[in-house]
Amino acid sequence: MAASLTNFERLSLNQITTDRWSLREAADGCARAGVPWIALWRHKIAEAGLSEAKRAVRDAGLRVSSVCRGGMFPAATAAERQARIDDNLRAVDEAAELGADTLVLVCGPAADRDIAAAREQVAEGIARVAPYAKERGVKLGIEPLHPMYAAERSVVNTLAQAIDLAERFDPAEVGVVVDVFHVWWDPELYAGIRRSSGRILGFHVSDWIVPTPDLLMGRGMMGDGVIELRRIREAVEAAGYDGPIEVEIFNRDIWDRPGDDVLALMKERYLEHV
Amino acid sequence: MAASLTNFERLSLNQITTDRWSLREAADGCARAGVPWIALWRHKIAEAGLSEAKRAVRDAGLRVSSVCRGGMFPAATAAERQARIDDNLRAVDEAAELGADTLVLVCGPAADRDIAAAREQVAEGIARVAPYAKERGVKLGIEPLHPMYAAERSVVNTLAQAIDLAERFDPAEVGVVVDVFHVWWDPELYAGIRRSSGRILGFHVSDWIVPTPDLLMGRGMMGDGVIELRRIREAVEAAGYDGPIEVEIFNRDIWDRPGDDVLALMKERYLEHV
Structure with a gap:
């Protein structure tokens, strides 16, 4: 431990x-x-x-750990896919302006039932954006999203898949972002983290609440759920990542609390559980 | 196609x-x-x-395609794990009495944060139940559940993982159940189905609705969502499965309709989309 x-x-x-x-x-x-x-x-x-x-x-x-988000590459028409690319270039500019090392990519859902084709469109999109990002000094961090978001937010759903994608590119240009909420369940998680060595561009923490109240708004504060946060952090560090650890929680109850209270709790839980 | x-x-x-x-x-x-x-x-x-x-x-x-469900193996104490085994033996008896070839295993969540240990408890549980099931002429079908159920229903969350488990046993005793709702998103789905050749004990259909209304009750009727049903059926058949195709839908709107109407719709959509 x-x-x-x-x-x-x-x-x-x-x-x-x-x-x-x-x-x-x-x-x-x-x-x-x-x-x-x-x-x-x-x-x-x-x-x-x-x-x-x-x-x-x-x-x-402050320093900016990342900008969220680029991505959303798959679309029904070439014109729409081009519009997405253009938007990603603007996202790269914003990240560069703000001094963020990494633009997080939420790669997008399929435009139709063809998830395999959408995954290829993601790869093509990244290939289109990567040279510009390199020029601007911004890395692209492919964030695999939980499979429950496959239909609505991202067709990249496991760390292995994100690395497979990232490996098509120079490690100085494209890597992966490990968010515990999205990957904690994966039987291949630790193998994936080991494979990600040298490519991890971000590490996000929160927790998986039981019972899970909602697909989107169900994330919990660290310690309120079942994710082995410390074990995952240890693995990510063993793979060479020593950068910022982002706390990213979509949760209406937390949103409704005063921000200063949330930050105080977040700090406490960070030391206790991460 | x-x-x-x-x-x-x-x-x-x-x-x-x-x-x-x-x-x-x-x-x-x-x-x-x-x-x-x-x-x-x-x-x-x-x-x-x-x-x-x-x-x-x-x-x-009628004939009984399967009995749902055995499993739920992980538990905090040896006594509780034994109670789960005993319950699985009763489930085997029921399946045998009803002439069902297959008892579907929903393997259960972890009792604590240690998901790897829970996965081992699942393997141990299956090893305990398999000899009795064989004796009674019932096969055990490991059903990988969608990763969004990892914390509450099953720590077996991909087809690859289910096959890894099944392969510890004789194909005449333990196989896998492919439910499209649970596996459709998986970038390794078709590789997994090919690997499952000779081990597929059931095929379940429904659909993944967009936007997804609820973790449990969000399944849709075939054709109402984004799953490539026919492509998956084709793959399952290519892997040698020609048994019953179960329609399994948790959805309050469908539950609220008269059963005869649901069956009529289900038959129509089965021909059209599966």
């Missing part, structure tokens, strides 16, 4: 965890709580405006 | 699809609809009583 984390140097607030907060509120909240990293969502960046987002992060003295 | 099915010789009603019906009502409903197979649930068998269940099936001129 790995030792507990003893400080917050690697802790990052994925701002969806405090969804009611604006980008500046989240940045200021992190500063107050001594959380040094933040992960930003594009709809929040758009809301604030890119320059104001940049200022808010700088004023709070 | 495989050809459509042209008759109902292989069609089986998994009685959960008409949950409001008693066992006898379901059996009579199948007889009226010309559906030759039925899959029975143990709580429904218990409700009716085993002899009455047997009579109801015989009176309706």
Whole structure:
């Protein structure tokens, strides 16, 4: 068993965890709580405006662990697929502007029943975006999403599949993001993490609540569920990852609490369970 | 693309699809609809009583495609694990009495956070039940459940994992059950089906609805979702399976409809989509 984390140097607030907060509120909240990293969502960046987002992060003295999200590659027509690529290029620009190493890719669902074709469209999309991302100094992190999201959010559903995809590219350009909520159940998880060595671009934590209240909003605070968080962190570290650890929780009960309380609880649980 | 099915010789009603019906009502409903197979649930068998269940099936001129369900092996104590084994032996008896070839195993969740240990308890449980099942002429069908059920229903979550487990045993004793709802998303699905050749003991159909309304009750009627039903059936047949095809749908809207209407719709969609 790995030792507990003893400080917050690697802790990052994925701002969806405090969804009611604006980008500046989240940045200021992190500063107050001594959380040094933040992960930003594009709809929040758009809301604030890119320059104001940049200022808010700088004023709070934070670093941006990742920008969420690029991806969403599969589409019914070539024109629509091109529009998705264009949007990914803009996402790369935003990540570069904000000094984020990694753009997280949520690869998108199929446009029809043909999931195999959609998976190829994902590979083609990444191939189109990767050269530009490299030029801008941004890595693309393929995040496998839980299989329950295969029809609506991503046709990339296991870590093995994400690595298979990533391995088509230079490790300096494309890697994987390990989010415990999406991968904890996988019998091949630890084999996958070992295979990901040198390619892990992010590590996200939360928990899987039992009973699971909802497909999207059912994530829990670390310690409130059944995920072996420490064991997974240990494996990710053994695979060479020592970067920021993002707390990313979609949960209406947590969203309804004051953000400062959420950050305090998150810090406590981070030391206790991650 | 495989050809459509042209008759109902292989069609089986998994009685959960008409949950409001008693066992006898379901059996009579199948007889009226010309559906030759039925899959029975143990709580429904218990409700009716085993002899009455047997009579109801015989009176309706049906065959039992499977009994649902054995399994639920992991538990916190040796005594509780033994109780689960005992219950599985009773399930085998019921399947044998009802002339079902296969007892479907829903293997159970972990008793704590240790999912790897739970998976070993599943293997041990199956090893304990298999000799008795063989003696009674009942095969054990390991059904991998969708990863979203890993915490609450089964730690066996991919077809590859189910086959790995099954391969510890004689193919005459232990095989796998392919339920499209649980496996459709898997990038290794077709490889898994090929590997399952000679071990497939059941094939269950329904559909994955978008947007997905609920973890448990979100299954749809064939054709109402995104699963490539025909492609999967073709693969299962190429792997040598030509047995009954069970329609198993947990869905409150469908449950609320008159059973005869559900069977009529199910027959139509079976020819059209499976």
